Amino acid sequence: MVMVCVGACSDFDPVVTARISGGDGAAPSATVNGCTANMYADRTSPSADRTVGFGGDHGSTGFTFAPKCIAITAGQDVTFSGAFATHPLSAGLAGGSPGGSPGNPIPGTATGTSVTVRFPVAGVYPFTCTMHGLLGMNGAVLVR
């Protein structure tokens, strides 16, 4: 199997995958909310913009998150930016079931326009809009 990656390609080695997955089976090569290993926007650089916009905010279009799939380093923050009253945020898979790694720190958020979440532990953490998740408005944070 040929994998395409940007940056730390060694993260996709089988041995390292076990560390990233946290032993829960949510390897970065697994599809989580439509995100596969080569889809994650690499925002691991200390100076990178780790904002996920939605609903027209921060480069997103209506029913999308931008980026949909984002890769960061453990200990970094991701800021979700948009109108939560229109697009309520929840951890988990489109349709509402949990998925990915345990301990997803993304809080259910239905008011306001910005929430910043720290991801201290490596893993794959899916998120979804509770109103439009099944229309494709969902994504995942890969924490390396």
Ligand SMILES: [Cu+2]
């Ligand atoms: Cu939505």
